[in-house]
Amino acid sequence: MDFYYSLAQIIGFHALLGLSAYVVLLTGQVSLAQAGFFAIGAYVAAMFTVLAGWHLVPAMLAAGLAAAAMACIVGFPALRVRGLMLVIATLAFGEAVRLFFFNFDYQVAKGEVKVGPLGGEGFRQIRWFPEHGWTGLDVMLFVWTVVALVAGALWWLDRSRFGAVLRAVGEDELAAQSVGLNLTAVKVTAMTIGGFIAGLGGAIYAHYTTHIEHSNFGVLLATFAIAYPILGGLRNVLGTIVAVIFVQGFLVEGLRFLGDWRNLLFGALIVLAMNLRPNGLIDAATARRLARLFGREARRA
Amino acid sequence: MGFVDYVQAIIDGLLFGTTYSLIGIGFTLVFGVMHKINMSYAAASLAGAYCGLIGPQMLGLPPWSVFPLSIVAAGVIGYVIYLTCFRFIPLASPLATLMSTVGMLLLVDEIVVHATAGMPQNYPAIYDGDPIELGPFILRADLVGVFLICVVAMAVLLALLYRTRLGMATRAVAQQPVAAQLCGMRLQAVNGLTFVVAGLLGGVAGAMIGASVGMLSPLIAGTITVKGLIVTVIGGLGSIPGAIVAGLLVGAAENLFQAVRNVTERDIYVMLLLFAFLVLRPGGLFAAARGRD
Numbered sequence: 252m253d254f255y256y257s258l259a260q261i262i263g264f265h266a267l268l269g270l271s272a273y274v275v276l277l278t279g280q281v282s283l284a285q286a287g288f289f290a291i292g293a294y295v296a297a298m299f300t301v302l303a304g305w306h307l308v309p310a311m312l313a314a315g316l317a318a319a320a321m322a323c324i325v326g327f328p329a330l331r332v333r334g335l336m337l338v339i340a341t342l343a344f345g346e347a348v349r350l351f352f353f354n355f356d357y358q359v360a361k362g363e364v365k366v367g368p369l370g371g372e373g374f375r376q377i378r379w380f381p382e383h384g385w386t387g388l389d390v391m392l393f394v395w396t397v398v399a400l401v402a403g404a405l406w407w408l409d410r411s412r413f414g415a416v417l418r419a420v421g422e423d424e425l426a427a428q429s430v431g432l433n434l435t436a437v438k439v440t441a442m443t444i445g446g447f448i449a450g451l452g453g454a455i456y457a458h459y460t461t462h463i464e465h466s467n468f469g470v471l472l473a474t475f476a477i478a479y480p481i482l483g484g485l486r487n488v489l490g491t492i493v494a495v496i497f498v499q500g501f502l503v504e505g506l507r508f509l510g511d512w513r514n515l516l517f518g519a520l521i522v523l524a525m526n527l528r529p530n531g532l533i534d535a536a537t538a539r540r541l542a543r544l545f546g547r548e549a550r551r552a
Numbered sequence: 553m554g555f556v557d558y559v560q561a562i563i564d565g566l567l568f569g570t571t572y573s574l575i576g577i578g579f580t581l582v583f584g585v586m587h588k589i590n591m592s593y594a595a596a597s598l599a600g601a602y603c604g605l606i607g608p609q610m611l612g613l614p615p616w617s618v619f620p621l622s623i624v625a626a627g628v629i630g631y632v633i634y635l636t637c638f639r640f641i642p643l644a645s646p647l648a649t650l651m652s653t654v655g656m657l658l659l660v661d662e663i664v665v666h667a668t669a670g671m672p673q674n675y676p677a678i679y680d681g682d683p684i685e686l687g688p689f690i691l692r693a694d695l696v697g698v699f700l701i702c703v704v705a706m707a708v709l710l711a712l713l714y715r716t717r718l719g720m721a722t723r724a725v726a727q728q729p730v731a732a733q734l735c736g737m738r739l740q741a742v743n744g745l746t747f748v749v750a751g752l753l754g755g756v757a758g759a760m761i762g763a764s765v766g767m768l769s770p771l772i773a774g775t776i777t778v779k780g781l782i783v784t785v786i787g788g789l790g791s792i793p794g795a796i797v798a799g800l801l802v803g804a805a806e807n808l809f810q811a812v813r814n815v816t817e818r819d820i821y822v823m824l825l826l827f828a829f830l831v832l833r834p835g836g837l838f839a840a841a842r843g844r845d
Contacts, residue, residue: 281647328831335589336789338650339781340830346778347823354817370816470774474654481647514662521655522636529641529648 256387260459262499263394267452268472269479269491270401271445276480277414278441279421280333284325284341285476287348288318288446290468292453294352294368297377297463301366302359307379307458311397315450322446326439333424345473353465373464377457394455401448402488409487417441421485449476478521556688561811562804567695568764569803570702574757575776576783576795577709578750584726584790585746588649592633592656594777597754599660600626601762604755605673615676622762623755629660630751634744657777665770672769675762698760705756706796712749713792722746726790775819779806782826788836797837 268289275282292314299310329340358367368374380390408414419427420437428434457463479498483490502520506513575594582590604622607613613621637652678697683690713719724732725742733739761776762768783802787794805825809818829836 281650328827331834332830334646335583335650336785336830336834338589339785340826343778343782343823343826346774347820350816350820350823354820470654470777471658474658478651481651511666515659515666518655518657518659518662522652522659525648525652525655526636526640529645 253387256391258500258504259391260387260394260455262495263391263398264452264455264459265475265479265499266398266492266495267401267448267455268476269483269495270405270488271447271449271452272476273445273480273485273488273491274405274417274441274448275445276477276485277417277421278438279424280330280438280441281338281477282341282442282445283338283470283473283477284322284329284344284348285445285449286468286470286473287341287345288322288449289453289456289472289476290348290352290463290465291318291321292450293457293463293468294355294374294453295450296454297374297457298357298367300379300458301361301374301377302357307454311451311454314454315447318450318453319443319447322449323439323443326442327435330435330438330442342470342473345468345470349465349468352468371465373462374457375462377461377463379458381461390459394459397451397455398492401451402492405488482524558808558811560689561807563689564692564695565804565807566800567692567699567803568807569800570699570706571757571760571764571799572779572783572802573796573799574702574705574753574760575780576787576799577706577792578754578757579780579784580787580790580792580795581722581746581750581753583784585722585729585743586638586643588638588643588646589653589781590633590637590747590750591650591653591777592637592660593653593750593754594780595657595660595664595773596629596633596751597626597758598761598768598773598776599664599758600629600751600755601675601758601768602664602668602673603629604759605675605768608676618676619678619759619763622759623752626755626758627748627752630747630749630754631744633751634747638743638747639740657773661770661773664773668770670770672767674767675759675765677766678760678763695764698764701756702760705753709749709753710792718742718745722749778819779822782822785826786829786836788838791836791838794836794838 268285271288272282272285275285292311295317296307296310296314299305299313300307303310305313325341325344329337329344332340352368353371355368356370358365358369364376366376385393408417416427416432416437419430420432420434424434427437460467475498479494480491482498483492483494502517503513506516509516575597578593578597579589582588582593601622603625604618604620607617607621608615633653633656637656638649641648641652643649677694678701679694681693683692684696685691711719713722721732721737721742722745724735724737725739725746729739732742761772765772779802783795783798786801787796787798802822802825806818806822809821813821
């Protein structure tokens with residue numbers, strides 16, 4: 252049973268990562284920086300719980316705010332460019348964050364052992380969950396409460412005026428600008444919200460694995476982050492969560508019997524999927540067909 | 553560290569920077585004709601260099617055969633990437649080719665790790681003569697060799713682009729694909745050949761990186777991808793002179809950062825250099841007249 256709890260936790264923090272990319276993607280921006288914000292969240296939260304002895308919840312909020320602040324700062328220069336230039340800029344930012352943590356030493360003696368991030372060796376012994384006697388089930392419920400809160404907030408956001416603004420910028424920047432929307436403000440806000448969500452996800456990740464190091468937060472994780480909303484489609488938050496369950500539950504866990512070959516298959520599957528379904532697994536036509544299956548949705552559309 | 557050491561660091565950086573220029577040109581060429589980024593390009597170039605090692609290691613060929621084999625292999629890989637990631641995907645969906653080439657990047661990386669069991673492979677130096685002394689400065693002979701070969705590769709490319717029919721067709725497609733098609737050029741053929749040419753250049757770059765570092769390891773691919781993309785952005789997307797200048801700039805700057813700070817921190821400053829350019833000159837050094845994007 253613990254295996255399934257653990258899997259549900261993995262799906263939980265990957266869902267937060269995917270949702271963070273979803274918000275940014277709504278405004279039409281492809282950001283490969285989400286893994287960087289995830290890393291900031293992971294390190295900040297772990298430093299608060301391990302070094303400062305905080306409770307996990309305030310530490311998570313602090314991690315989210317730190318990642319959001321970073322996203323806001325990065326957003327201004329990065330969002331001056333669009334499209335492929337933005338992909339490159341955010342990729343470089345993500346790598347810069349990873350390299351920063353590769354060089355980051357901050358160790359404090361705690362009893363006989365020294366704890367804290369130690370450059371290339373990473374940050375060990377983030378043991379808040381076991382120290383406070385949380386079982387796998389408790390952690391899973393906690394993770395999914397956070398996911399539900401975030402997904403619910405985004406669901407509400409999607410239906411609010413601001414959600415319409417985000418989508419307007421994503422559909423056509425020129426048209427959005429000509430009706431008086433401030434593009435920079437909208438994009439930076441989306442980036443900041445995305446940073447906050449990624450920070451929360453990172454905080455959970457750090458406490459799930461108990462050991463984080465810079466190599467966890469590379470290009471592969473950034474690719475995962477944007478792959479979820481692209482695979483799941485941008486109609487609503489559920490698409491992203493379904494995509495996470497599909498990728499983490501089926502592709503990553505279900506194909507474990509393939510051993511080393513699984514990693515080879517993963518890249519090949521992305522290439523194949525994009526050749527067969529260039530607009531995502533659930534593109535507009537599929538979405539319409541699905542909507543017709545569930546009659547109520549079709550009438551609304 | 554005195555003034556002489558810093559100048560020395562810049563000289564070494566400029567010599568090695570030509571490999572970054574080549575990778576930047578490869579990204580920019582593909583962007584020029586298709587307005588797409590081939591994210592797997594740098595990894596494929598290094599994969600070509602790995603393929604070159606098959607010659608001496610398995611077939612018993614002399615060590616110098618590594619270099620031509622690497623270049624040819626990278627050209628072939630370039631065409632395979634065109635077929636798998638671009639040929640059958642509609643140009644109208646920008647995310648699709650981005651994702652497919654990222655998928656290819658992961659696939660190429662994994663194949664290399666699989667084939668070498670993750671172990672670094674020794675790579676022969678291009679030339680191991682005595683260093684050339686120039687007053688207080690020393691020019692490493694192998695780096696001078698790398699520099700010269702990269703300059704020759706660039707010269708061949710420019711001659712190809714500006715002196716041959718294929719080059720004219722490539723430039724025509726880059727300017728206006730529909731008009732080029734109306735004049736009877738086969739779009740798919742030109743695009744495919746551009747990938748082969750970019751791949752050959754990448755093969756030169758991959759082999760030269762291997763030769764100057766002395767070995768190839770799977771860890772290099774990620775760094776070179778990011779550096780190559782940074783060069784492309786600093787130079788201005790689609791600009792070949794821009795990529796050449798930006799490659800030298802990044803090479804020199806990174807070696808200077810390494811001399812001032814240390815090797816693990818230097819790449820952070822290279823990223824900051826990119827952000828400085830994004831703030832001050834978002835279009836790059838040699839931006840196309842059309843503006844940024």
